[in-house]
Amino acid sequence: MSGPELPTRARRHEAWLKVALPIGVAVAFLVFWDLSVRVSGSDIFPTPIAVLKGIGQLAQEGLLLKYVAASLFRVTMGFGLAVILGIPLGLLLGWFQKLYYAFNPMIQVLRPISPIAWIPVAILWFHVDDRAPIFLIFLASVFPITVSAMAAVQNIQPVYIRAARNFGIGRLELFRRVIFPATLPQVLTGIRIALGVAWLVVVAAEMIAVNSGLGYLIIDARNAGKRYDLVVAGMVMIGLIGLGLDVLVRQLEKFDEVRWGYGR
Amino acid sequence: MSKPVVVLQDLWMSFPGKRDGEAIHVLERVNLEVQEGEFVCIVGPSGCGKSTLLNIVAGFLPHTRGHVTVEGQPVHGPDPRRIFVFQENGIFPWLTVHDNICFGIRRDNPRREEIFRHYVEMVGLKGFENAYPRELSGGMRQRVEIARALASSPEIIYMDEPFGALDFLTRLKMRSDLIRIWQEERKTILFVTHDIEEAVQLADRVIVMSRRPATVQEVIRVHGRERQHRRGGGEARAGSVRNPRESVRAAPRRPTPPRAGPEESPSSEHGSARACPV
Numbered sequence: 001m002s003g004p005e006l007p008t009r010a011r012r013h014e015a016w017l018k019v020a021l022p023i024g025v026a027v028a029f030l031v032f033w034d035l036s037v038r039v040s041g042s043d044i045f046p047t048p049i050a051v052l053k054g055i056g057q058l059a060q061e062g063l064l065l066k067y068v069a070a071s072l073f074r075v076t077m078g079f080g081l082a083v084i085l086g087i088p089l090g091l092l093l094g095w096f097q098k099l100y101y102a103f104n105p106m107i108q109v110l111r112p113i114s115p116i117a118w119i120p121v122a123i124l125w126f127h128v129d130d131r132a133p134i135f136l137i138f139l140a141s142v143f144p145i146t147v148s149a150m151a152a153v154q155n156i157q158p159v160y161i162r163a164a165r166n167f168g169i170g171r172l173e174l175f176r177r178v179i180f181p182a183t184l185p186q187v188l189t190g191i192r193i194a195l196g197v198a199w200l201v202v203v204a205a206e207m208i209a210v211n212s213g214l215g216y217l218i219i220d221a222r223n224a225g226k227r228y229d230l231v232v233a234g235m236v237m238i239g240l241i242g243l244g245l246d247v248l249v250r251q252l253e254k255f256d257e258v259r260w261g262y263g264r
Numbered sequence: 265m266s267k268p269v270v271v272l273q274d275l276w277m278s279f280p281g282k283r284d285g286e287a288i289h290v291l292e293r294v295n296l297e298v299q300e301g302e303f304v305c306i307v308g309p310s311g312c313g314k315s316t317l318l319n320i321v322a323g324f325l326p327h328t329r330g331h332v333t334v335e336g337q338p339v340h341g342p343d344p345r346r347i348f349v350f351q352e353n354g355i356f357p358w359l360t361v362h363d364n365i366c367f368g369i370r371r372d373n374p375r376r377e378e379i380f381r382h383y384v385e386m387v388g389l390k391g392f393e394n395a396y397p398r399e400l401s402g403g404m405r406q407r408v409e410i411a412r413a414l415a416s417s418p419e420i421i422y423m424d425e426p427f428g429a430l431d432f433l434t435r436l437k438m439r440s441d442l443i444r445i446w447q448e449e450r451k452t453i454l455f456v457t458h459d460i461e462e463a464v465q466l467a468d469r470v471i472v473m474s475r476r477p478a479t480v481q482e483v484i485r486v487h488g489r490e491r492q493h494r495r496g497g498g499e500a501r502a503g504s505v506r507n508p509r510e511s512v513r514a515a516p517r518r519p520t521p522p523r524a525g526p527e528e529s530p531s532s533e534h535g536s537a538r539a540c541p542v
Binding site: 157159160162163164165166167168177178181182184256257258259260261 | 322324341342343344346347348350353354355356357358359360367368396397398416
């Protein structure tokens with residue numbers, strides 16, 4: 001069901017390349033990084049080893065877990081809110097033409113405004129507690145989710161709706177048994193994009209508004225004594241967790257209920 | 265085989281054209297009757313409006329003028345007693361074969377699983393109950409759709425070129441299976457195709473449509489079939505193409521008055537040959 005049928009040997013070779021090539025690139029990058037720092041003689045920018053030590057130090061002090069948890073908590077809240085509101089909103093706008101006409105232009109105006117631009121507004125409304133970054137994450141992720149759900153409904157093959165109506169099912173049933181499952185693959189793609197954006201934004205939000213989280217770690221480490229090993233440690237953690245979140249959501253795309261929607 | 269279940273009287277259909285006031289006439293003065301338990305094929309050139317006709321009868325499209333009556337009632341929309349089989353991809357890709365076939369069976373029906381087993385066997389998909397449509401071939405998917413239609417126990421089945429996207433051999437097999445199923449189930453079937461051979465092979469009666477604006481140009485009664493299935497059905501092999509022994513003409517390019525009994529009036533073999541647009 002996946003791609004052209006390859007002989008076992010060629011396939012094994014490809015599997016090996018898929019692991020070996022990225023590891024090779026990563027090692028080359030680390031060596032280049034290390035050498036650059038040594039050659040330039042910088043005493044501020046850390047080597048990879050120093051960053052690893054920095055992560056170790058953060059873990060020992062219990063800050064690593066605390067900050068990661070704080071960031072993940074804010075993402076969960078803001079992103080969860082966006083999912084809960086964005087999916088029904090998108091499905092409604094996609095289904096009811098008049099609602100689409102009425103609200104789509106407004107959405108398209110709000111959508112390109114960067115969540116960063118909302119930071120002053122967020123601080124004004126929510127001061128500097130957790131609600132400000134949560135609000136920013138919500139703003140960042142609600143649009144991709146809404147728009148993908150909206151497009152998903154508009155892209156449903158009419159034959160599904162016709163077939164379902166032919167069997168005499170009511171509106172609620174039509175929604176539950178046809179519209180929702182038919183849009184799920186595209187909605188899931190929207191969710192994946194939104195989660196990426198949410199993670200992007202939480203760090204930016206934490207740099208300004210709060211005093212915990214990975215974004216705060218970066219700003220704090222720089223301000224309190226130019227600890228660039230901790231700055232880069234924070235960046236590395238952000239990257240790794242972002243990758244982890246994406247891998248997690250990608251697992252959802254493997255379910256039979258949605259796999260039909262991704263080609264192949 | 266006596267009561268007309270589908271009656272079209274002076275049916276007209278136009279779509280609005282690109283410019284205002286210039287309507288595109290698709291159907292003109294279509295008159296047609298389908299008897300209970302009859303297998304009727306509608307053939308015509310591509311784009312002549314035969315699919316539009318079927319969609320109107322099924323209640324998916326409103327018509328412009330005339331009367332569409334099914335089982336004595338004017339058609340206002342789709343109805344679960346009359347199931348439409350689409351050309352392709354009509355089954356739900358997010359449901360297994362089992363759930364697709366059970367889609368039209370009420371959940372509180374105690375015989376649900378029994379009905380399912382009956383039809384999954386009838387269409388030859390035993391062993392694929394838990395497969396998803398993407399794991400099936402085109403022919404198998406079409407079987408699922410036919411089983412889904414039958415499982416909801418409709419009185420009429422409308423089929424819109426259901427085998428059009430299949431390869432030749434699969435198509436032949438599907439036709440023979442459809443005839444077997446029809447003989448077991450005795451449903452009224454209204455079947456649209458552009459393939460005259462397919463029509464003749466399947467139908468009791470073949471309705472030939474003209475080019476757009478389409479009207480009924482010719483009605484061909486396919487004899488022999490009735491006798492075959494009256495005798496027990498087993499002999500109506502799908503591979504054997506039954507020639508229309510008697511083709512009957514309803515004044516070409518003229519409306520066919522439904523009650524004038526156009527089938528009874530004589531016609532020439534040439535007439536039908538000319539009218540067969542393949």
